Amino acid sequence: MADTAYLILENGMVFKGKSFGAQGEIIGEAVFTTGMTGYLETLTDQSYFGQIVLQTFPLIGNYGIIPEDFESSSIGASAYIVKNWCQAPSNFRSEGDLDTFLKERNIVGLYGVDTRAITKIIRESGVMNAKITNIEPADTDLAEIKNYKIKDAVASVSSKGVTHHKTGNAKYKVALMDFGMKENIKRELLAHGCEVTVFSHDSKVLDLLSINPDGIMLSNGPGDPVVNTDIIENLKEIMATGVPMFGICLGHQLLALANGFETDKLKYGHRGANQPVKDLQSGKVYVTSQNHGYAVKSESIDKDIAQELFVNVNDRTCEGILYKKIPAFSVQFHPEASGGPLDTAFLFDRFINSMETYKNA
Numbered sequence: 001m002a003d004t005a006y007l008i009l010e011n012g013m014v015f016k017g018k019s020f021g022a023q024g025e026i027i028g029e030a031v032f033t034t035g036m037t038g039y040l041e042t043l044t045d046q047s048y049f050g051q052i053v054l055q056t057f058p059l060i061g062n063y064g065i066i067p068e069d070f071e072s073s074s075i076g077a078s079a080y081i082v083k084n085w086c087q088a089p090s091n092f093r094s095e096g097d098l099d100t101f102l103k104e105r106n107i108v109g110l111y112g113v114d115t116r117a118i119t120k121i122i123r124e125s126g127v128m129n130a131k132i133t134n135i136e137p138a139d140t141d142l143a144e145i146k147n148y149k150i151k152d153a154v155a156s157v158s159s160k161g162v163t164h165h166k167t168g169n170a171k172y173k174v175a176l177m178d179f180g181m182k183e184n185i186k187r188e189l190l191a192h193g194c195e196v197t198v199f200s201h202d203s204k205v206l207d208l209l210s211i212n213p214d215g216i217m218l219s220n221g222p223g224d225p226v227v228n229t230d231i232i233e234n235l236k237e238i239m240a241t242g243v244p245m246f247g248i249c250l251g252h253q254l255l256a257l258a259n260g261f262e263t264d265k266l267k268y269g270h271r272g273a274n275q276p277v278k279d280l281q282s283g284k285v286y287v288t289s290q291n292h293g294y295a296v297k298s299e300s301i302d303k304d305i306a307q308e309l310f311v312n313v314n315d316r317t318c319e320g321i322l323y324k325k326i327p328a329f330s331v332q333f334h335p336e337a338s339g340g341p342l343d344t345a346f347l348f349d350r351f352i353n354s355m356e357t358y359k360n361a
Contacts, residue, residue: 021102021109028052028078030130034272038339046157046180048076049222050150061086064094079108153223158201170195175213179221184338214355218251225253244354247330262300269293273340276313288333289340
């Protein structure tokens with residue numbers, strides 16, 4: 001029988017549930033994600049570093065553990081909350097169950113709580129810190145929970161060193177800056193005929209230029225973008241090279257900051273596989289996969305430097321930027337969409353076209 005466990009929100013509210021995965025006590029930033037599928041991609045997405053992830057869909061784990069679907073080699077989230085977890089997954093690709101997977105990676109899990117009620121609290125009050133513990137709360141020190149901050153996020157999840165990846169006859173060389181990269185970004189580039197060299201977050205412009213790249217990809221990643229001052233300064237030098245650039249999620253935010261624009265923390269973020277965004281050039285609306293708690297402030301975009309490319313249909317926040325003076329564009333959502341819709345996969349073709357133009361210039 002599972003041990004009793006508790007979720008304590010920084011506002012003092014307590015939810016009683018049961019433990020699964022690893023036993024222990026953890027503090028993190030509590031966020032919710034609305035994806036009905038893709039829990040493996042969610043768990044292995046390093047953008048969730050320092051966060052306690054709550055799944056709004058009531059049954060998680062029903063198709064088991066499938067290593068081929070992982071977005072990284074480790075779990076990004078600090079802890080995991082579900083309504084119910086499936087103890088008998090059914091899938092010919094499955095190699096295990098969710099409980100064992102979390103135990104092996106020492107990730108605390110909580111189930112049997114009212115996930116709908118918790119989601120409503122976060123939605124109405126905003127993202128807040130929380131603590132999972134097996135000790136029945138009495139006089140809980142809320143200050144400890146409130147004072148928690150996510151630190152050194154990008155440095156903690158970025159790959160170390162340089163790795164090269166190639167399949168078949170690659171036509172383009174891409175330098176991929178890893179700020180907490182989802183594997184499917186690399187997979188998509190490889191599928192589009194690119195030779196991909198992955199660089200760590202602190203790689204300098206000369207490091208990237210050493211491979212004579214046709215394009216530079218800025219990956220997704222965790223945390224508040226403005227704290228990455230060294231990366232932002234570095235991107236200013238990288239932009240000056242004139243090499244085509246494509247930024248996704250955190251990469252989108254960092255590129256905006258490097259151009260003097262501003263970012264802001266959203267009330268509860270966009271996390272799920274059904275976020276609608278509008279293409280301001282064509283008027284089309286696409287359904288996208290997203291995971292972020294910050295956004296570029298639309299009003300901060302200098303129209304002499306760039307133009308807004310996409311906006312979120314729900315709250316009108318910036319979802320993409322097209323730059324005018326450098327061959328670069330970026331999006332807040334995930335066009336590689338794993339797991340999620342494939343509506344915006346054409347953006348990789350747009351990046352390929354910009355590299356082709358650069359090669360032929």
